[in-house]
Amino acid sequence: LELAQQNGRVVAALNAAKEIILHRVGNGRPGSKVSxxxxxxxxxxxxxERASSSHYPYNALTEAFFHSDVLFRCQRLLRQQGKACQTLAESIQLRQPFIYDDSFAQALGDLNASLEHLRIQSNPAWRGLLRSLRALAANLSTLDRLLGDASNPDALADATDSNLLDRAPRNLKEMWTRLRTQLTPTSLLFRHALRLSLALTVGYATLHAIHASQGYWIILTTLFVCQPSYGATRRKLGQRIIGTAIGLTVAWALFDLFPNPVVQSMFAIAAGLVFFINRTTRYTLATAAITLMVLFCFNQVGDGYGLFLPRLFDTLLGSLIAGLAVFLFLPDWQGRRLNKVLANTLTCNSIYLRQIMQQYAAGKSDDLAYRLARRNAHNADAALSTTLANMLMEPGHFRKEADVGFRFLVLSHTLLSYLSGLGAHRDTQLPTDVREHLIEGAGNSLAASIDEIATGLANKQPIAIQSDAEEGLAAELEQMPDEIDEAQRLVQTQLALICRQLGPLRTLAAHLIKETGAA
Structure with missing residues (x-):
């Protein structure tokens, strides 16, 4: 679960980077710096993609190689590569050269030596596992090369397809189409718009009823706290109240310690700077900082002490209005749409699988269609993680399917890891005589099975718990003679791992449909 949540944060960072680059490029060609x-x-x-890939159930590898240092070597190399990513990030941020540590080659050499030692022992029980370990080592070796290339990105070849998908509407027709699709009570955005409008109307009526001196604080708090979901609103509400209380406490201490207006104006500037730095990442700190700034500014022209209680009271009142609006008016309980979120996750994984198989058929190419399918699969995985986190903050009656949801998240994230492992080796050349069998046969069959489960979830239709065809396909994929081509073995192993995930996914999906149907 921690891995899935961290993956969500990585996806969010990648999406933010894409939007910034897209904004910088605009309609023209990228300059040398943006390039x-x-x-x-x-x-x-x-x-x-390579870091999130998985080549075998790692608990099985741990049991088989408990007395070997091979997995420790993998872990050590991964840790070093993770630190290298952090160093690269700091180099980009500070605009300094990035120097990849040559000592990492020693860690890679130690891993290969450990693999060779296991091979020499010729243990028949390890034969299949060692092949998966070699695929893992090859993936780590490629990761090592990619990080080395980052030391001189200007020398990297330009991508054959460097287009980024711009989701912004390009004309009035596209704008109207998007608006029309959201003008329905089933739309989360439409319901949130109605809810927010009602909350602001109630806040406006409240400030006139109580004749608050700074009543706009009530409306501002309602505007900032009211979020599309109950869980997000509850989280923001707590951050807003705690941040306001911290800001008031610090302001009270600084008022007494530094009564000089010039010093207080400097504190106001510093607090404003802290607010703008943290307003999108640390909302509690940003709220405390903006509270400090407001109080110091008011103290320049009047009595700042007299605003302590009104500020706290208005914040509590605005938070109460926002919380009641989300709870009572058109609430969007995450459990009610969990089946659609799960279905979307599986659908995106199915599209990702089809794109991967096309790459094996036509050759590796990081084109827009492949990158879009990969990003959508990871976005859907992150959205599921966020949905479940929000569900945990809802009242108990509305989160009774949370346990099923988290079990599904583990399975779907494992499925995505196997897909990433398959995608990480797209440069593998398959023998001509097995392409049709693996790509047209097994690949399309697995994608169709994933689509079947997704359709059943989306429409709340009964889902078969067991599929004899999938069991037969998994058994067929796992039957590999010793003389089989290594490239085919790698692809066939990943497809078999994907196939074995479908049974547990079917069981959980059928259970969820049964529970929601009974409710």
């Missing part, structure tokens, strides 16, 4: 950042962005996407 450099674009290459680093594509490099980060490739690193993310």
């Amino acid at each position: 450099r950042y674009l290459k680093l962005y594509f490099l980060a996407q490739d690193i993310h």
Whole structure:
């Protein structure tokens, strides 16, 4: 679960980077500086796919190689590469050269030596596992090369398809189409718009009823606290109240310690700076800072002490209005749409799988269609993680499916890891005689099965718990003679791992449909 949540944060960072680059490029061609950042962005996407890939159930590897140091070697190399990513990030932020540590080659050499030692022992029980370990080592070796290339991104070849998907509407027709699709009570945005309008109307009526001296604080608090979901509103509400209380406490101490107006004006400037730095990342600190700034500014022209209680009272009142609005008026309980979120996650994974198989058929190419499918799959995984986190903050009656949701998240994230492992080796050349069998046969069959589960979830239709066809396909994929081509073995192993995930996914999906149907 921690891995899935961290993956969500990585996806959010990648999306933010894409939007900034897209904004800088606009409709023209990227300059040399932006082109450099674009290459680093594509490099980060490739690193993310390889870092999130999985080549075998790691608990089985841990049991089999408990007395070997091979997994420790993998862990050590991964830790070093993670630190290298942090160093690269600091180099980009500070505009300094990035120097990749040559000592990492020693860690990679130690891993290969450990693998060779296991191979020499010729243990028949390890034969299949060692092949998965070699695929893992090859993936780590490529990661090592990618991080080395980051030291001179200008030398990287330009991507054959460097387009970024601009989701902004391009004309009035597209704008109207998007608006029309949201003008329905089933739309979360439409319901939030109605809810927010009602909350602001109530806040406006309240400030006139109580004749608050700074009543706009009530409306501002309602505006900032009221979020599309109950869980997000509850989180923001707590941050707003705690931040306001901290700001008032610090302001009271600084008022007494530094009564000089000039010093207080400097504190106001510093507090404003802290607010703008943290307003999108640390809302509690940002709220405390803006409270400090407001009080110091008011103290320049009047009595700042007299605003302590009104500020606290108005914040509590605005938060109460926002909380009641989200709870009572058109509430969007996450459990009611959990089936659609799960269905979207599986659908995006199915599209990702189809794109991967196309890459194996036509050759590796990081084109827009592939990158979009990969990003959508990770976005859907992150959205599921966020939905479940919000569900945990809802009243008990509305989060009774949370346990099923988290079990589904573990399975779907594992499925995504196997897909990433398959995508990480797209440069593998398959023998001509097995392409049709694996790509047209097994690949399309697995994608169709994932789509079947997703359709059942989305429409709340009964889902078969067991599929004999999938069991037969998994058994067929796992039957690999010793003389089989290594490239085919790698692809076939990943497809078998994906196939084995479908049974547990079917069971959980059927359970969820049964529970929601009974409710």
